[in-house]
Amino acid sequence: MKQNKYMMSEGFAFSEEKDMKRLSDMASKGWLLDSFAFMGYKLKKAEPRKLIYSIDYHDVEKESLEEYTEMFEAAGWEHVCSSHGMHIFSAEPGTSPIYSDQSTMREKYKRSEKAVRNVACTLSFLTLLSITLHYVTGLSNWVPLAFLIVTFPFLVTYAAAKSRTLGKWGKSV
Structure with missing residues (x-):
């Protein structure tokens, strides 16, 4: 089994x-x-x-x-x-790391950040649109709240991913 x-x-x-x-x-x-x-x-x-x-x-x-x-x-x-x-x-332990320098490490994190950024931006737009529709058309309170609940973790994840690509004082790693 x-x-x-x-x-x-x-x-x-x-x-x-x-x-x-x-x-x-x-x-x-x-x-x-x-x-x-x-x-x-x-x-x-x-x-x-x-x-x-x-x-x-x-x-x-x-x-x-x-x-x-x-x-x-x-x-x-x-x-x-x-x-x-x-x-x-x-x-096996002792194998050379996949990423051994700052340049390749930075590229790795930029690729991961890009994917999260696209989702976070799309969800943020939809959240803002649902809030606008709520005030303009009377859309249920639950729709913007649902979008906000889904969007928030992606925004936090994007912020964390972005911080990995930045070094001290906001300069690229």
Whole structure:
């Protein structure tokens, strides 16, 4: 019988490194990352392994995924799973990091920030439109409230993602 376990994510914009460390800890206990799940990860029971995990943010077309992952595999990283422009890789401890300098790290976070920004802007617009419609047409109070409840977490996530791309005093990292 196949055993699975769920591990909740604390959110990539807030604790990407912590999530990757927790996945490594789980692998050492015999729970390997299998796939992304709603707000977290699906783990599968296996032999305990010492692994490190890393994430990359990159929109890759399905037909280009193999070429994309081969680049990481050549550096010792194994593709584990992908979802919505997020790709997690694993490797043996001691493998050179995927991102080893400020320039490539900045590009990584800019790619992640862009996706969140688009959703946050769209939801913000819809929230403001629903508030306007509420006052102009008498639209139910529940519609703007519902949009606000959905929009707020995306705005906070965008702010956190944006802060990762900025260094001290608002300059790019």
